[in-house]
Amino acid sequence: MNDLYFKPLKSEKLQSGGYYGQFLIDKLKLGQGITIGNQLRRVLLGEIGGTAISAVRIVGIRHEFATIPGVREDILEILLNLKGIVIKSDTTEIKFGRLKVQGPLVLTADLIDLPSGIQIVNPNHYIATISTSINLELEFKIEHGIGYKLASQLFNDENKNFLQIDSIFMPVQKVNFKIENLYDADNSISERLILEIWTNGSIEPIEALKKACQITINCFNSLLKTQNTKETTKKTSSNRKLTIEPYTNIAIEELQLSVRSYNCLKKAKINTVGDLLQYSPDQLQELKNFGRKSADEVFSTLKNKLNIILKKDATNN
Missing domain, CATH: 3.30.1360.10 (RNA polymerase, RBP11-like subunit)
Known part of the structure; x- marks a missing residue:
């Protein structure tokens, strides 16, 4: 091709x-x-990845259900309008933009004072209308991210004075x-x-x-770059030996088995976990009075308590 x-x-x-x-x-x-x-x-x-406004701090405002005297839009409408501002950035670091104006005025995105490396793609985007001579001061948190973040996912103690905005980074x-x-x-x-x-x-x-x-x-x-299967198998085998070795001297009393299973093991002179690991599942079931139910109990106890699984190829030494 x-x-x-x-x-x-x-x-x-x-x-x-x-x-x-x-x-x-x-x-x-x-x-x-x-x-x-x-x-x-x-x-x-x-x-x-992309960049978007993720939060805004409005001086004098503590929650998104408030209103600003002299501003036609309420806070929820302003947050929704800010969500539509498209930002181009040369960095993935968190940056802050600021806006400080006095009305009456039509507030658009081009009035935001931005740090170097940050540019607004749609500068004529409408934010709000100020109908009186009030002073309005806002601070914007600008973040880089991937996908979409809901406002509820962005709250933290460091930004408690900021109102969170649903951010579209795509x-x-x-x-x-x-x-x-x-x-x-x-x-x-x-x-x-x-x-x-x-x-x-x-x-x-x-x-x-x-x-x-x-x-x-x-x-x-x-x-x-993933290692081949042979190398992975060798490492797994090696790790299993390292994992099992510290448990070999544990007395079988520590396993808290039923009386029947415990007595059968003791009669077979199996006193430690190390002794137990010398037996395969089939060999255990050949012990006198040691049936399938007792074998299943031993297998599950070893797995749940010590993360050890008896292998079928285990042999007596």
Whole structure:
């Protein structure tokens, strides 16, 4: 197969401030289109990180059910409007933005004073209307994350003065793909994948696509670094010996077995856990008066109390 690559078919900035991109991958083997398309769609929608306002502190306000005299919107409406601000950031660190104004004024996102490396994609986004000459002061907590966080998941003692906001970190809003079959001169079939990506404007579709590919590569590379089965088996066996060894000198009285099971073991001169481990399950059941019920009791006790499982290949020394 030839090397695969994305061929951009269309790229445009939408009126909402977001981006749309269309890409093509061709010369795929039959069945590869659905595999690649599904994987990229899942990663684009669920694993690409973004930045959003996660909390706001409004001077003089202690809870989200309050109102501000002279402001048309109540606090819940303001929080909902803040949720729609799209932020582009060069860092994953927590940052803080501030806004201090005097009315009357129409409050929009471009009035927020932001630290370096932070940019608002939709500066004309409406926040609230101040109808009187009051002073209004707000502080915004800006975080990087993945997916969606409910406000109830973000409360902590350090930010008790902040009102929490449902945060949408996902920069990719929608992903579609379709697969088309191609027939060559020999009538053999190959596929091509057409991928469409819509973002909120904080990232371009081609950049999001590259990140999705890198996340997928990193995931499979970690699988390739997994040790082979033989090495894992050796380590497991070694760990089991280390785990069992400290218990070998424990007297069987410590297992608190029933009288019948205890007496049978004692008659067979099995006085410690170490002695018991010399017997396989079949050999234990061959002891005089030691039936299946007693054997099951011993097995479960060893497993539950000491995390030891008798192996069938155990032999007498």
